[in-house]
Amino acid sequence: MRGPFRFLPAIIAALTVLFYSPALPALAAGTEKLSFTDTEEEYIATHGPLRIGYIQDRVPVSFINDKGELDGISRYIFDRVSRLTGLKFEYIPLPIGDVTYDFIMSERLDLVSGVEQNKENHNARGIVMSDPYFTSRKVVVGRNNLEFSYDANLSVAVPAGSQTIEKVLAQTYPNFDVEVLEDVKTCFDAVNSSRADLVIQNQYVVEHWIAKPIYEKLKVIPVLGLDDEICFSAMVSIEGGPGTPEEEGQLLIGILNKAIAAMTEDELGSYAIQAVMDNQYRYNLSDFLYRYRYAVGVFVVSTIIILILVILLARQQIKIAEDKADAKVKSRFLSTMSHEIRTPLNGIIGLNYVMSQKLDDKERLKDSLRQSTVTANYLLSLVNDMLDMSGLQTENIKLTLRPVDLRLVVSTVSTIAENSMSGKNIKYNVRTDLKWPCVLGDEVRIQQVLLNLLDNARKFTQEGGTVSMMVRQTQDEEGKVVTTATVRDNGRGMSEEFQKHIFNVFAQELDTVSKGNQGTGLGLPISRRLARLMGGDITFVSERGEGSAFTFTFTADPSQLSEDEDEPVAQEHIRILVAEDNELNGEIIIELLSDAGYDADLAENGRVALDMFSKSEPGFYGLVLMDLLMPEMDGFQAAEAIRALDRPDAGTVRIFACTANACDSDRERAFDSGMDDFITKPVDMGELIKKINQK
Numbered sequence: 059m060r061g062p063f064r065f066l067p068a069i070i071a072a073l074t075v076l077f078y079s080p081a082l083p084a085l086a087a088g089t090e091k092l093s094f095t096d097t098e099e100e101y102i103a104t105h106g107p108l109r110i111g112y113i114q115d116r117v118p119v120s121f122i123n124d125k126g127e128l129d130g131i132s133r134y135i136f137d138r139v140s141r142l143t144g145l146k147f148e149y150i151p152l153p154i155g156d157v158t159y160d161f162i163m164s165e166r167l168d169l170v171s172g173v174e175q176n177k178e179n180h181n182a183r184g185i186v187m188s189d190p191y192f193t194s195r196k197v198v199v200g201r202n203n204l205e206f207s208y209d210a211n212l213s214v215a216v217p218a219g220s221q222t223i224e225k226v227l228a229q230t231y232p233n234f235d236v237e238v239l240e241d242v243k244t245c246f247d248a249v250n251s252s253r254a255d256l257v258i259q260n261q262y263v264v265e266h267w268i269a270k271p272i273y274e275k276l277k278v279i280p281v282l283g284l285d286d287e288i289c290f291s292a293m294v295s296i297e298g299g300p301g302t303p304e305e306e307g308q309l310l311i312g313i314l315n316k317a318i319a320a321m322t323e324d325e326l327g328s329y330a331i332q333a334v335m336d337n338q339y340r341y342n343l344s345d346f347l348y349r350y351r352y353a354v355g356v357f358v359v360s361t362i363i364i365l366i367l368v369i370l371l372a373r374q375q376i377k378i379a380e381d382k383a384d385a386k387v388k389s390r391f392l393s394t395m396s397h398e399i400r401t402p403l404n405g406i407i408g409l410n411y412v413m414s415q416k417l418d419d420k421e422r423l424k425d426s427l428r429q430s431t432v433t434a435n436y437l438l439s440l441v442n443d444m445l446d447m448s449g450l451q452t453e454n455i456k457l458t459l460r461p462v463d464l465r466l467v468v469s470t471v472s473t474i475a476e477n478s479m480s481g482k483n484i485k486y487n488v489r490t491d492l493k494w495p496c497v498l499g500d501e502v503r504i505q506q507v508l509l510n511l512l513d514n515a516r517k518f519t520q521e522g523g524t525v526s527m528m529v530r531q532t533q534d535e536e537g538k539v540v541t542t543a544t545v546r547d548n549g550r551g552m553s554e555e556f557q558k559h560i561f562n563v564f565a566q567e568l569d570t571v572s573k574g575n576q577g578t579g580l581g582l583p584i585s586r587r588l589a590r591l592m593g594g595d596i597t598f599v600s601e602r603g604e605g606s607a608f609t610f611t612f613t614a615d616p617s618q619l620s621e622d623e624d625e626p627v628a629q630e631h632i633r634i635l636v637a638e639d640n641e642l643n644g645e646i647i648i649e650l651l652s653d654a655g656y657d658a659d660l661a662e663n664g665r666v667a668l669d670m671f672s673k674s675e676p677g678f679y680g681l682v683l684m685d686l687l688m689p690e691m692d693g694f695q696a697a698e699a700i701r702a703l704d705r706p707d708a709g710t711v712r713i714f715a716c717t718a719n720a721c722d723s724d725r726e727r728a729f730d731s732g733m734d735d736f737i738t739k740p741v742d743m744g745e746l747i748k749k750i751n752q753k
Contacts, residue, residue: 107146108168114151118337134329142317155218175287186307190287198279215245215254269339457500475512491530497614511545519549548605632680634658637667639688663688664696686717694731701732
């Protein structure tokens with residue numbers, strides 16, 4: 059909430075205490091007996107429901123609610139008038155925009171509400187007007203950077219049908235250029251997009267609209283000396299005369315005026331407060347996505363890229379299986395993909411749900427986005443590993459040793475585990491005793507083993523059961539850190555016979571508890587192989603009907619995280635040429651580079667990149683990020699052509715492949731074409747900046 063209305067919630071709270079006193083229900087009960095003439099009494103007794111036309115797009119003053127009915131301040135007042143007079147009302151929405159006399163007559167409307175009490179309307183033929191039943195202030199809305207002055211030449215957007223505003227502006231502020239638009243929303247959109255400078259509207263309507271995050275650039279300028287005095291008008295025949303509808307209209311307006319006079323300012327104020335509080339703008343998912351559009355956009359795009367890679371890899375392996383005419387291999391591979399990928403995907407989906415439920419908790423949203431990014435990176439690493447399934451089957455696996463923060467690893471896998479277990483109402487708890495929280499190890503492989511053990515515990519534990527994980531550390535005689543993680547459940551346990559084969563490939567034990575969710579039989583063999591590569595092992599104890607406990611140990615050297623591990627910064631200012639044919643990917647990498655402090659230009663394919671580089675001054679570009687698969691000229695050809703140019707920087711400018719192709723053959727071909735390094739998508743900006751800094 060901005061401008062002078064930032065104090066509105068406090069004012070509303072105070073007024074609520076004042077207006078909603080014990081005397082208020084009696085005030086609104088409608089038990090007062092108004093004095094009517096015999097003619098008026100007869101009119102009330104004999105007349106059927108009066109058809110009232112109302113404006114349908116002025117929240118919270120007059121609008122159509124979710125039930126398709128009139129709601130807002132106007133509805134409270136109309137119902138009160140009905141109780142005071144005994145008249146019955148039928149509410150008819152008026153079309154958005156100009157409302158013609160012919161429309162009113164064709165719809166047989168007895169009254170039109172929301173008409174402004176002014177000289178022009180009062181003197182118009184065919185209109186009989188009541189006293190004002192509601193008065194409020196009009197305010198001006200403009201962009202935050204607008205220099206406002208009544209003498210300036212500014213454009214004002216007003217919704218169709220606002221003839222009074224048009225006339226007042228023409229007479230009082232002749233420098234303003236009035237533009238009539240379709241409705242209130244269109245007016246706000248016009249100001250928000252700079253198509254118009256100002257919009258003028260009722261203060262209650264304005265406060266509702268500017269609460270929407272998309273209008274965060276707008277501000278209220280409460281300096282326009284113009285009040286809304288809203289009344290009823292009875293539409294009568296233009297000819298008029300005794301015994302005609304004009305006489306009946308005058309009679310009806312007289313009855314309404316008595317009811318209007320009976321309503322106190324406190325009573326009308328209470329209606330306004332109640333309508334504002336009942337119809338405050340409520341944030342929805344689209345508002346959240348707009349407010350955090352950049353972070354959510356990067357997360358969504360990364361997730362989509364990962365899912366596409368998963369699909370492509372699955373298709374590739376299916377093709378291999380079909381070529382070998384081995385349906386069993388195909389089935390087992392697809393099951394393995396499901397087993398290894400489903401858990402982090404469940405975590406991402408769960409975190410998305412958490413974010414949608416915590417839209418107003420910024421710290422929780424930041425934490426969930428961080429956890430989502432970690433989980434997405436883990437999923438991407440799994441995809442990279444699956445590029446070489448034969449490596450997993452033949453123990454041809456290489457560990458990537460880097461400083462690992464085991465506290466973050468345990469927190470991440472626990473978040474994923476809790477989200478997946480919540481569907482079965484399984485209680486999960488974790489305890490840690492980490493004397494050396496940072497060790498030199500393979501973070502992805504450690505996460506993979508822990509998640510596999512936790513997911514198995516979830517699958518073989520009945521609904522309402524318990525799963526726990528204890529992580530502790532000791533140090534051996536050589537000074538290496540031995541980390542032990544024990545995952546315990548009170549599920550069904552395993553038979554003695556199955557325990558003999560549990561680490562065999564594709565080994566499974568089916569029962570009614572796990573039916574339909576058995577897994578592939580590959581997770582434990584792969585996890586044990588990884589544990590042994592890390593200098594440890596996986597052991598277990600299990601008793602049928604009592605549960606199981608799996609213990610994962612691995613050995614690593616103690617380490618520590620470097621101070622700039624998570625926040626690499628640019629060490630020099632260089633200009634980067636980005637060759638990327640996908641428009642969205644191009645926009646993302648340009649924005650990421652800009653945030654990191656680099657200037658960057660985008661070329662939509664290799665030929666354009668070659669042309670931009672050849673026309674630039676020598677040394678203008680310090681780096682080229684080259685996608686590999688592009689139309690007209692691919693990245694390999696473009697790199698070769700740049701290296702062949704007759705200019706001093708052709709052979710010295712650094713060229714990095716930046717591609718979703720992670721195969722060894724593509725990497726080798728990139729280096730053969732003259733490229734200096736190889737970056738895989740999604741781009742790890744920390745890793746990219748490190749490579750840029752390494753000259």
